[in-house]
Amino acid sequence: MKNTPDPHAGYAARDRAWHPPALHPPYKTSVMRSPSAPLLSLPTSLGEETGPVFGQAMLGDMDHDLVHNYAEPGESAIGPRIIVHGRVTDETGRPVSNALLEVWQANAGGRYRHKKEGYLAPLDPNFGGCGRVLTDEQGFYEFRTIQPGAYPWPNGGNDWRPAHIHFSIFGAAFAQRLITQMYFEGDPLIPLCPIIGAIPQKEAVQSLIAELDMTRTVPMDARAWRFDIVLRGKRQTLFENRLEGL
Amino acid sequence: MTRRYPILKETPSQTAGPYVHIGMNPNVTGIHGVYEADLGAAMKTGAVHGEEITITGTVADGMGSILKDVVLEIWQADADGLFNTPGETRGTADPEFSGWGRAAADLQTGQYRFDTVKPGRVPWRDGRLQAPHISVWIVARGINIGLHTRLYFDDEGEANSEDPVLTRIEHQHRVPTLIAQKTGDGTYRFDIRLQGENETIFFDM
Numbered sequence: 001m002k003n004t005p006d007p008h009a010g011y012a013a014r015d016r017a018w019h020p021p022a023l024h025p026p027y028k029t030s031v032m033r034s035p036s037a038p039l040l041s042l043p044t045s046l047g048e049e050t051g052p053v054f055g056q057a058m059l060g061d062m063d064h065d066l067v068h069n070y071a072e073p074g075e076s077a078i079g080p081r082i083i084v085h086g087r088v089t090d091e092t093g094r095p096v097s098n099a100l101l102e103v104w105q106a107n108a109g110g111r112y113r114h115k116k117e118g119y120l121a122p123l124d125p126n127f128g129g130c131g132r133v134l135t136d137e138q139g140f141y142e143f144r145t146i147q148p149g150a151y152p153w154p155n156g157g158n159d160w161r162p163a164h165i166h167f168s169i170f171g172a173a174f175a176q177r178l179i180t181q182m183y184f185e186g187d188p189l190i191p192l193c194p195i196i197g198a199i200p201q202k203e204a205v206q207s208l209i210a211e212l213d214m215t216r217t218v219p220m221d222a223r224a225w226r227f228d229i230v231l232r233g234k235r236q237t238l239f240e241n242r243l244e245g246l
Numbered sequence: 247m248t249r250r251y252p253i254l255k256e257t258p259s260q261t262a263g264p265y266v267h268i269g270m271n272p273n274v275t276g277i278h279g280v281y282e283a284d285l286g287a288a289m290k291t292g293a294v295h296g297e298e299i300t301i302t303g304t305v306a307d308g309m310g311s312i313l314k315d316v317v318l319e320i321w322q323a324d325a326d327g328l329f330n331t332p333g334e335t336r337g338t339a340d341p342e343f344s345g346w347g348r349a350a351a352d353l354q355t356g357q358y359r360f361d362t363v364k365p366g367r368v369p370w371r372d373g374r375l376q377a378p379h380i381s382v383w384i385v386a387r388g389i390n391i392g393l394h395t396r397l398y399f400d401d402e403g404e405a406n407s408e409d410p411v412l413t414r415i416e417h418q419h420r421v422p423t424l425i426a427q428k429t430g431d432g433t434y435r436f437d438i439r440l441q442g443e444n445e446t447i448f449f450d451m
Contacts, residue, residue: 010371013450014256014450015255015256016450018255018256018258019256019258019259019390019391020258020259020260020390020391021390022389022390022391022393024390027261027388027390029387029388030261030388030389030390031308031388032307032308032309032311032388032440032441033307033308033313033386033387033388033389033440033441034308034388034389034390034440034441035393035440035441035445035446035448036308036441036442036445037420037445037447037448039448039449039450040415040447040448040449040450041449041450041451042411042414042449042450042451043371043451044451045368045369045370045371045376045451046329046368046369047321047322047323047329047368047376047379047381048381048394048451049333050321050329050331050333050334051321051331051346052286052321052330052331052344052345052346053331053332054285058285060280060281060282062280063280063281069280070277070279070280089254090254091253091254091255091256092253092254093253093254102269102270102285103269104265104266104268104269104270105268106265112265112268113268113275113276113277114264114265114267114268114275115275115276115353116264116265116275116315116353117264117265128268128272128277128280129268129269129277130268130269130272130277130280130281131280132269132281166260166262166263166265166266166269168262168269168270169257172331172333173333174321174381174383175451177319177383177392178256178257178259178392179259179260179261179262179266179385179392180257180258180259180260181260181261181263195260195261195390196260198390199258199260203255204255204258205258207255207257207258208257208258208260229257230254230255230256230257231256231257232256233254
């Protein structure tokens with residue numbers, strides 16, 4: 001019955017060869033925090049195919065403006081002003097609307113505002129480092145921030161993280177839940193980073209590097225960087241493909 | 247032949263890193279005033295249906311050290327087995343229960359805690375009922391891609407014994423790693439081990 005549509009096709013399995021493996025010894029913390037037994041593969045069911053949904057009412061007016069959302073009135077964060085924007089789609093190319101993106105980052109000097117962070121670069125009193133935004137009906141999002149700095153971290157003797165912004169993304173399903181990091185085109189630290197180096201394929205690394213976008217850059221204000229995001233998609237049945245005439 | 251599927255590659259995962267709280271639980275790390283409250287800190291917005299429960303535990307690494315920088319998220323049905331999401335077509339879930347929670351482990355002790363409700367039973371793909379369970383997702387520094395597991399309950403022995411997921415696990419001696427222990431009236435303990443002896447079962451779902 002090959003042509004019968006599967007009423008419960010579920011989400012396509014993750015391509016584990018595309019993602020970083022749990023164990024990547026050059027990233028030392030992964031050595032003791034990676035499961036040693038193989039993951040148990042199961043098809044998705046209701047609990048994985050549903051997920052929490054968030055609405056605009058939950059968001060504050062300044063949530064998508066990291067330049068100002070922690071700043072004193074009349075002040076703003078120090079650093080290169082940037083706009084980060086892009087589109088969230090699933091693997092079939094469909095836009096993911098109402099996706100919640102939470103972002104966090106270091107300040108322009110490479111310092112995080114965190115209790116466990118002690119890098120000698122100073123905190124910026126006007127920069128918290130967190131923001132969030134929902135995608136629109138077509139899957140587009142945009143937020144404003146300052147370009148984060150690179151910073152050193154205790155891993156190898158002299159490891160520096162390239163400038164990056166962390167993203168946490170909710171699609172429509174718990175199976176789509178994803179955390180990743182966005183990097184900046186042209187950063188010479190990218191090929192040196194053991195965390196990026198955990199990603200096996202060059203094309204996959206490339207998909208995490210935002211490109212300078214002069215068409216969205218606001219003159220005399222902020223440069224724009226484009227970062228598109230792809231979440232897992234639902235498995236398509238043979239029947240659906242036939243309907244599309246392919 | 248059909249067209250190639252999928253047509254796009256999923257964005258690769260990267261670790262949440264040690265400063266995950268800044269973005270996901272800013273109040274935990276002292277960033278106040280940007281968001282009113284940390285998202286997912288409260289799962290109940292009023293009087294909820296069913297049994298209210300508290301789940302606590304820790305996440306340990308392959309050396310047995312407790313992670314102090316881990317963040318967990320849970321997603322579950324309400325007491326009647328319904329999900330609070332527009333995709334729920336079987337009925338209307340308890341409006342006072344979100345079904346989704348997020349907790350950072352305590353930065354000093356590594357203990358996490360969820361105040362939630364005991365979930366009802368939800369059908370598996372073939373219609374068989376699953377035992378009451380909670381989907382758990384774990385992220386931290388050193389975890390390159392978020393880990394999915396499930397939490398079942400040790401006082402649901404009969405439902406567990408016929409659960410479509412638990413019964414298909416080849417290494418049955420590992421099943422107890424998915425089962426929270428009742429420690430009192432409405433309280434459960436669920437400790438997660440990332441690696442080594444009694445390693446928790448993680449799913450690729």
